[in-house]
Amino acid sequence: MGYLLDQLDEYGLRLILALQDREYDTSDPTDRLLLTFMAMQDEHYANDIALKAKDSIAYRKAQGKTVGMPPFGSVRAAHPYPLARLLFCAQCERNARKQDNPRLRARLSGVDQYGKLRYRHAEGVRCGCRNRSVYKHVIEDDFKRLTIISGQAQANTVTSASSFGGGGAGEDVATFSGQIGDTLNLLAYGGKWYITGAVSYTHLTLPTIYSV
Numbered sequence: 109m110g111y112l113l114d115q116l117d118e119y120g121l122r123l124i125l126a127l128q129d130r131e132y133d134t135s136d137p138t139d140r141l142l143l144t145f146m147a148m149q150d151e152h153y154a155n156d157i158a159l160k161a162k163d164s165i166a167y168r169k170a171q172g173k174t175v176g177m178p179p180f181g182s183v184r185a186a187h188p189y190p191l192a193r194l195l196f197c198a199q200c201e202r203n204a205r206k207q208d209n210p211r212l213r214a215r216l217s218g219v220d221q222y223g224k225l226r227y228r229h230a231e232g233v234r235c236g237c238r239n240r241s242v243y244k245h246v247i248e249d250d251f252k253r254l255t256i257i258s259g260q261a262q263a264n265t266v267t268s269a270s271s272f273g274g275g276g277a278g279e280d281v282a283t284f285s286g287q288i289g290d291t292l293n294l295l296a297y298g299g300k301w302y303i304t305g306a307v308s309y310t311h312l313t314l315p316t317i318y319s320v
Contacts, residue, residue, distance in 0.1 A: 109147030113140060188225055189218025191247060197229050199237035218244070250297050253304075258290040266292055273302045284308065 116123055116134055125132040125143070132139040165175050195216045204212040214230040219241065227247055229240035258264050263286040271280040284290035285308035293305035 109144050113144070188220075189227065189244065191227065192216065192218045195227065195247065197233075197235060197237060200233065200235045203235055252296040254294040254296070254301070256292045256294070258284045258288060261288050262286055264290075268301055270300065273300060282306070 112123075113134060115121075123134040125134075132143055134140055134143070168175050193215045197214045197216060200212055200214040204210050212235070214233045214235065216227040216229065219226055219228040221241070225244040226241040227244060229235075229237065256266055262284075264284045266282045266284075268280045272282065273279075282292055282303065284292075287308055289307065291305075291307040292303065294301045295304045296302075
């Protein structure tokens with residue numbers, strides 16, 4: 109502002125700044141003082157914001173966080189709660205169906221409790237459930253898939269620790285036909301393995317394929 113006022117004086121010019129509430133005339137000593145003071149305040153504000161921004165960038169870099177747009181081809185870390193906001197509380201779901209009111213459904217979110225990752229019931233919702241959070245791995249262990257492919261021309265067998273799909277006695281073994289490429293597709297759910305697809309296999313007691 110000081111340089112501008114000096115230039116106006118040098119060339120004999122008069123500048124009137126018309127603002128919404130008042131006008132500032134550079135030929136008036138009081139207005140010149142006010143303009144100079146306002147310019148100093150604006151400069152101080154700009155310098156303060158720039159300093160805070162530099163400190164914030166330095167802090168994020170020290171933590172290994174990306175500043176601005178990540179470089180092309182970079183891969184961000186996976187979200188620690190991939191099922192957050194996708195799952196609903198089972199008790200809320202039962203209440204919603206019983207009362208025919210979908211608004212009663214409450215989504216699960218993620219929370220870190222003393223270093224232990226858990227899925228948590230929505231806050232402020234009372235549905236009658238006692239356990240309002242569950243360990244992350246308990247939920248995410250469901251829906252894991254396993255594909256077993258035979259690399260030998262033999263009638264290899266696959267044995268489940270309990271039984272496939274929670275079936276009865278004798279339903280814990282699946283036998284390949286004896287060809288290379290025989291395949292068995294399994295899906296984990298509720299602590300059990302379910303057969304969801306296969307190529308050339310024979311179940312010892314139940315020849316059908318389980319699905320969930």
